[in-house]
Amino acid sequence: MEILIGWVALCFAVAAWAHSKGRFAFGWFIISLMLSPLVGGVIVAALPKVGKAALPRDEAGQPITDQTHVRCPDCRELVRRDARKCKHCNTALVPQ
Numbered sequence: 001m002e003i004l005i006g007w008v009a010l011c012f013a014v015a016a017w018a019h020s021k022g023r024f025a026f027g028w029f030i031i032s033l034m035l036s037p038l039v040g041g042v043i044v045a046a047l048p049k050v051g052k053a054a055l056p057r058d059e060a061g062q063p064i065t066d067q068t069h070v071r072c073p074d075c076r077e078l079v080r081r082d083a084r085k086c087k088h089c090n091t092a093l094v095p096q
């Protein structure tokens, strides 16, 4: 019985950890309950954080956000806000 309580408590710990990484806590609770809290914990540990860390980055390693990039009106690719020419389709752009 103690093992079962410990098992569920560890599953809660994995769920709380997953939640702190921006993941779906209940889903990870169920996964841990089914497989084992150890397996769930290892998978959560390997997962990257959701949120700011998951932002796409340009080739210079800078995060791409609404403040730094706009969508090209022609090809819909993301280009730098201060660009005068789209690097994907060479359309002339008006820097914003």
Ligand SMILES: [Zn+2]
Residues within 6 Å of the ligand: 072, 073, 074, 075, 076, 077, 086, 087, 088, 089, 090, 091
């Ligand atoms: Zn373009």
